[in-house]
Amino acid sequence: MDFTKLLTFMAEDATDYQTQIIISYIVIAFLVLAIIFIVLVNHNLILKKDTKFRRFLTHPLFYYSLKRIGSACVSIFLALAITFCLIRMQDLRSVYCPANDHLTAEQFERWCDAKMRSIGLSGSLIEQFLTYFYNILPIPKEICTSINELTAECAQTRFFTMYLGSSARDDTIPFIAEAIFTKLPNSFRWGAIDIAIQLIIGYPLGIFMAKYQDRLVDKIGKTYIILIDAIPGLLYFYLIFSFFQQLLIWNINIFPMRFDPDDFSSWLAPAITSSFAGIAGIAYWVRRYMLNEINSDYVKFARAKGLSENRIMFTHVLRNAIVPLSRSLSTAFISCLFGSYFIEALFSIDGFGGMLMNAVQTKDFMIVQGVVVFSAILSVISYLIADIAMAIADPRISFEAQ
Amino acid sequence: MVKDLNQLPEMNDILDFDESLFEVVGISSEEDDQITTAPYSYWKSVWKQLFKNKVALLCIFIVIVLLFFTIFGPMMGSSTTFTTMPGLHGRPISEAPSSEHWFGTSMVGRDLWHDIWEGAQFSLRLALVVSLINVFLGLLIGGFWGYIRALDPIMIEISNVISNIPTLLIYIMILEVLPNSAGNEAAAFWNSVFIMSLFGWMGLASTMRNQIIIIRNREFNIASEALGSRSYTIILHNLLPNLVSIISQVVISYIPSCISSEVSLIYFGAFPITQISLGQVLNTAFSAKNIASALQSYPHTLFIPAIVMILLTVAFFYFGMAVADATDPKKHR
Numbered sequence: 179m180d181f182t183k184l185l186t187f188m189a190e191d192a193t194d195y196q197t198q199i200i201i202s203y204i205v206i207a208f209l210v211l212a213i214i215f216i217v218l219v220n221h222n223l224i225l226k227k228d229t230k231f232r233r234f235l236t237h238p239l240f241y242y243s244l245k246r247i248g249s250a251c252v253s254i255f256l257a258l259a260i261t262f263c264l265i266r267m268q269d270l271r272s273v274y275c276p277a278n279d280h281l282t283a284e285q286f287e288r289w290c291d292a293k294m295r296s297i298g299l300s301g302s303l304i305e306q307f308l309t310y311f312y313n314i315l316p317i318p319k320e321i322c323t324s325i326n327e328l329t330a331e332c333a334q335t336r337f338f339t340m341y342l343g344s345s346a347r348d349d350t351i352p353f354i355a356e357a358i359f360t361k362l363p364n365s366f367r368w369g370a371i372d373i374a375i376q377l378i379i380g381y382p383l384g385i386f387m388a389k390y391q392d393r394l395v396d397k398i399g400k401t402y403i404i405l406i407d408a409i410p411g412l413l414y415f416y417l418i419f420s421f422f423q424q425l426l427i428w429n430i431n432i433f434p435m436r437f438d439p440d441d442f443s444s445w446l447a448p449a450i451t452s453s454f455a456g457i458a459g460i461a462y463w464v465r466r467y468m469l470n471e472i473n474s475d476y477v478k479f480a481r482a483k484g485l486s487e488n489r490i491m492f493t494h495v496l497r498n499a500i501v502p503l504s505r506s507l508s509t510a511f512i513s514c515l516f517g518s519y520f521i522e523a524l525f526s527i528d529g530f531g532g533m534l535m536n537a538v539q540t541k542d543f544m545i546v547q548g549v550v551v552f553s554a555i556l557s558v559i560s561y562l563i564a565d566i567a568m569a570i571a572d573p574r575i576s577f578e579a580q
Numbered sequence: 581m582v583k584d585l586n587q588l589p590e591m592n593d594i595l596d597f598d599e600s601l602f603e604v605v606g607i608s609s610e611e612d613d614q615i616t617t618a619p620y621s622y623w624k625s626v627w628k629q630l631f632k633n634k635v636a637l638l639c640i641f642i643v644i645v646l647l648f649f650t651i652f653g654p655m656m657g658s659s660t661t662f663t664t665m666p667g668l669h670g671r672p673i674s675e676a677p678s679s680e681h682w683f684g685t686s687m688v689g690r691d692l693w694h695d696i697w698e699g700a701q702f703s704l705r706l707a708l709v710v711s712l713i714n715v716f717l718g719l720l721i722g723g724f725w726g727y728i729r730a731l732d733p734i735m736i737e738i739s740n741v742i743s744n745i746p747t748l749l750i751y752i753m754i755l756e757v758l759p760n761s762a763g764n765e766a767a768a769f770w771n772s773v774f775i776m777s778l779f780g781w782m783g784l785a786s787t788m789r790n791q792i793i794i795i796r797n798r799e800f801n802i803a804s805e806a807l808g809s810r811s812y813t814i815i816l817h818n819l820l821p822n823l824v825s826i827i828s829q830v831v832i833s834y835i836p837s838c839i840s841s842e843v844s845l846i847y848f849g850a851f852p853i854t855q856i857s858l859g860q861v862l863n864t865a866f867s868a869k870n871i872a873s874a875l876q877s878y879p880h881t882l883f884i885p886a887i888v889m890i891l892l893t894v895a896f897f898y899f900g901m902a903v904a905d906a907t908d909p910k911k912h913r
Contacts, residue, residue: 249737249740249741252737252741253740253741256741257750260750260753261749261750261753264750264753264754264756264757265753265756265757267757268756268757404894404897404898404901405890405894407897408836408893408894408896408897408898409840409889409890409893409894410836410839410840410843410844410859410889410893411840411844412840412843412844412847412862412863413843413862413886413889413890416862416866416871416882416886417886419866419871420866420871420875420882423871423872423875424875427872427875427876519748520844520847534749538752538756538848538849541756543756546752546753546756549749550749550750550753553749554749561743
């Protein structure tokens with residue numbers, strides 16, 4: 179699947195754009211009406227007769243998901259507003275308009291104005307914010323970047339187009355969203371292995387720690403968790419990285435250190451480095467959850483019935499330990515996302531996290547803003563999925579209507 | 581057995597006991613209500629529990645030794661002269677630990693002993709100030725959050741929003757915005773204090789809120805309220821002993837976590853390069869252009885700062901856990 183096409187969809191022609199707009203209006207109107215309807219039903223204002231439809235709409239899980247999505251939208255909006263304001267609080271003109279001796283003061287002003295306008299930093303703050311927010315909304319819209327005072331270049335886009343602005347430093351990046359999506363696959367390659375390692379090692383570790391509580395496995399595991407929690411993340415990234423380097427110096431080539439998008443073995447080194455923190459987190463939660471379950475009444479009852487320890491562990495307790503799995507998947511994803519800023523700089527991977535580091539160093543605030551907004555959306559969505567998945571997986575949450 | 585049974589006195593015999601063997605003391609209503617147990621003192625039990633934990637004692641020892649060196653280390657004898665390559669116009673070079681430079685010198689020729697302890701001084705000062713601010717804010721906000729029920733829905737939304745936003749990125753953005761700290765160490769210090777305490781109180785506040793709500797609804801507290809305890813009794817005797825454990829753990833673990841975020845912030849250029857801190861020393865030692873040559877020729881520039889950092893953070897962290905264990909009244913018997 180070509181990710182780049184997904185976010186920077188341009189409309190083919192004017193009629194295509196018109197139909198897209200009509201569809202989007204219909205979809206938005208439908209969504210708004212549906213939400214109002216559901217809220218009214220849940221507050222017992224309409225549709226008071228007890229039908230199957232009503233029972234579905236007033237289902238606690240359904241309403242909970244809806245509320246959770248609402249608060250996720252608020253989070254994204256706030257993250258957006260915060261980053262936007264923070265960037266505009268500094269003197270951007272002095273950053274992007276270096277002093278030029280060849281121009282008179284008036285020419286310099288004109289040149290600087292034009293430059294700011296092409297980056298999208300002209301106009302009042304509220305105007306800028308509304309434009310930026312409108313450009314991010316995934317609806318068909320017209321995106322204009324001005325070339326000079328009179329002419330602007332406009333493009334009509336289709337559904338699901340996020341326009342995150344264009345780079346302030348690099349003319350080869352007209353669409354930040356597109357740039358992010360070309361770099362994401364690289365981050366994804368080692369990130370997927372990272373998450374797999376976290377789950378494959380973290381889960382059994384947590385289960386064994388709970389099963390042999392206060393025995394050797396548990397003590398080793400606890401020490402490991404304490405070490406990972408206490409030591410700064412960056413330090414153990416450095417230490418593992420230097421361990422790999424030391425192996426190279428000793429001429430032991432387990433995996434290549436230079437990242438290559440086409441070579442699977444080269445994805446392993448960053449994945450292993452990054453997975454240490456995630457393993458500790460998953461093992462900690464699984465152990466804690468399993469211990470809670472082991473001491474609960476139904477396990478004591480199963481033991482009293484004379485079931486074997488293994489049967490209790492794998493059929494009764496593990497069923498409940500699935501609940502944190504739904505959470506740990508998303509936390510694994512998040513830890514991978516935020517580890518990536520350091521990991522990708524260390525292993526010089528041309529990915530999503532490396533992009534942020536570059537942008538911070540070159541003071542390319544438009545890219546910083548784009549990356550922040552994009553990571554905020556990713557993390558909010560993954561927390562959202564985690565919460566809803568946990569509500570579904572948790573057997574204690576009743577699926578019957580209230 | 582049968583023999584014994586036969587020797588049992590008749591029922592009548594119970595009534596004609598020897599009265600001179602007994603003494604009548606009357607009715608004492610006070611003693612009726614009291615249950616006598618071994619005397620219990622909260623803080624005595626805390627100390628007993630803490631001294632039983634050998635690893636925690638070791639951690640306290642490590643913390644004290646490191647604190648001693650952070651305070652007095654920079655005054656000690658290791659030479660502060662730069663080491664340079666002979667010839668080559670004084671190009672800096674790293675030297676192995678010797679009697680002159682106790683920890684050797686770094687890749688830029690600076691004395692590591694001085695760098696590490698001065699850096700630790702700065703890092704610990706920063707961590708301490710940030711922790712104090714975070715603890716103060718966390719306790720205050722968490723207390724109000726737990727007590728005032730009307731505040732709860734709003735605060736829950738706020739904490740959801742904050743935990744959803746990637747805070748490290750927000751920190752970087754704020755760093756760019758704050759008044760330029762290049763060359764100004766005091767400004768850099770207060771900038772990072774501001775950044776780290778912006779959202780740092782949230783963890784403590786939400787734990788406080790959860791614990792207060794849980795404890796308020798426990799039977800012993802409801803019974804105490806029903807018997808007419810004053811609010812200061814409820815706070816001092818019912819809530820506080822149960823909260824001390826959690827608060828103390830959070831407070832002590834703030835210090836390693838502050839050092840952690842300092843290391844990350846320095847990676848993103850929070851401080852001018854002239855400001856020595858533990859994070860700065862680490863980041864220079866492990867920087868991409870140094871690491872390969874350091875591993876081959878000067879491994880001490882990597883491992884001495886790393887070991888000091890690990891000892892400091894792990895000792896503080898484990899000590900915090902031990903204190904949390906010891907101050908938990910449920911574990912005292």
